Amino acid sequence: MTEKFTHPVLVVLDQIPQPDGSFLLTDASVHLLGVARRLTSAEIWAVSLNPSPNMSRLGEAGVSKVLIPNLAGRSPRVSAVVADAVVACANSLTQLSAILCISNFRGREIASMVGAKFRSGAAVEVTEVDVVDGVLTASKSVLGGEWSSSFNIPSGLPIVALRPGAGTAVPVTAVETPGVIPVEVSFSAAADDVRVLSSEVIAESGPSLAEASTVVCAGYGTDGDLDEVKELAELLNGAVGATRPVCDEGWMDRSAQVGQTGLTISPDFYLGVGVSGAIHHTCGMQSSKNIAVVVDDPDVPMVEMADFAVIGDFREILPQAIEALKANPDFQRE
Incomplete structure (x- = not known):
């Protein structure tokens, strides 16, 4: 693919909480940033639901700007909360080519919710993305993997959830020093329908199943x-x-x-x-x-x-x- 967008692509990051209280940027998110880099000649912007992300790691992954939405005590495990936050981040930008996220349980819900809020096209379980004639084109497996379906999102802001590790990524050519942009969020009633009362980080041995090679x-x-x-x-x-x-x-x-x-x-x-x-x-x-x-x-x-x-x-x-x-x-x- 040689054609690219000329405006930034926004990537919703997945970060895993660790027993010591820190957050680990997932390999799937690093790969997704590489996919975003392949789609645009402009900057890569990222949404961090963790208020204290590892900025040096994000810079190494090629992120230019990190948007940190104020969740006001709400849990990033609740899809409606994240969808409102992503919409607020996207609305804070003047021009945007696409929004990408990981197609996991939360990511699929986020993509559909954000698509509905923007009245735009959303696709999940995507395996590849391209830019053709200025339009985002996506592919996904259908009918039990026997066929591959290609389609495009001709109008509105494309929201695409890619399978972990899917899509062609390009390597980082220059390490960035990301800027931080705090974003205030106006939450919908749905964001308060579910509240996480407590959670526990379970230490795992070996690689994560979702990201293991x-x-x-x-x-x-x-x-x-x-x-x-x-x-x-x-x-x-x-x-x-x-x-x-x-x-x-x-x-x-x-x-x-x-x-x-x-x-x-x-x-x-x-x-x-x-x-x-x-x-x-x-x-x-x-x-x-x-x-x-x-x-x-x-x-x-x-x-x-x-x-x-x-x-x-x-x-x-x-x-x-x-x-x-x-x-x-x-x-x-x-």
Whole structure:
């Protein structure tokens, strides 16, 4: 793509609270800033829902201006609160090309709410964006990943929620020293319909499932035998995911669920173990760059979807894979 917008793109950042009280800028947000940079020749502006963001990190990611909305004690976990804040930030700017956010639970709601407030087009679960004839064009997977649909938002301010890690990003060419712009927000009644009374940050070991470059996913075919699945994921410095039936059975926590009613992931490498390939799962991982599967049935949909399939008993295959990796002197954990 050579065509670009000539006005700034606004990116809504995801920042994860840490046990020590600090906030971590997610890898998905850093990637999204790179996607924004590809769309415009102008500045990249960011909305930080955290009043004390890591400015040096944002500068390294190429952000020119950071807008910090005053949430007045309201929780950024409430989508209506964030939507009002994003609208206030966008209205504080004279010219804007597009608004981008991450297509997770909150991001999908934010995109639809902001689109409704601006009476503009909003798209979620987007996998790629371009500028064609001065108009933002987006693509997304449909029909269980069998087809790709492309469409544009010809009028109004485009609001696009991209899947984590999706879209073509360009690297930072110059480190910025971001300016800070405080923004006052006029909140709607919907912003006060839900209030977060308390929250607790749970320390996690290993990479975040939503952003991990490697994911080992357990399916119902594992029968709850997850020791080798977890060991292989740890060896690959990856995260462990699960299908809905695995979580329904209580074999893994619901936070590990990947799919239509769980997380959407786009890792560099996805390994499904005992995963049959039901559409409510594959719609949440079909953007994975490389897909492998270990199953005992060669006729399940996942075999056709995978780039590489091993047919057999995972209880025999995974221990062999683990031992082979441990014995390989050239294998290094990232």
